[in-house]
Amino acid sequence: DSGVTQTPKHLITATGQRVTLRCSPRSGDLSVYWYQQSLDQGLQFLIHYYNGEERAKGNILERFSAQQFPDLHSELNLSSLELGDSALYFCASSVGVMNTEAFFGQGTRLTVV
């Protein structure tokens, strides 16, 4: 158990819908990262938050948005879902900003039908 909690574990939804993925980082970790992993693909960096502030964006679509709340949990919002958005979405947390181990959650498997 990495200490990073992601909910839900599985999500099945229809095209055009909107979903929210939730991540609770390890106690004491201020950084939260979101990654998308499509089938047999690598880890695509989406976005990074540190202590409530957005610090970096990667290949995140405009239909996707995220935020980190004062209690440091984070949510990734995916809207106008398309079949190609089906993937495993990982959240990771670390103590600081970069240069330290990132601890991954178990991921949320999103299936868009």
Place this chain on the structure above:
Amino acid sequence: GENVEQHPSTLSVQEGDSAVIKCTYSDSASNYFPWYKQELGKRPQLIIDIRSNVGEKKDQRIAVTLNKTAKHFSLHITETQPEDSAVYFCAASKIGTYKYIFGTGTRLKVLA
């Protein structure tokens, strides 16, 4: 922008042999290089990391080497075992960019 290339994409070795996975990074200011192992259906987990002030680091059967001049780093697994079979990801990061960029992954199969 930052980019990390990883080779090979797949690697099959006989049990007991060594495996080497190589990564090249584009940003010369990168200074932290972790390696993660992802078993099937599970989350990535750190197995070893190295910082730019060190050229080599070992942990039992696993070692990582860093060549800052050439901007590449490698993962070495000796005496491979079936439980080493997984996807391995390298990553590179540097202070100030807040990005943690992963390579494309290497699927390692250790044949018994």
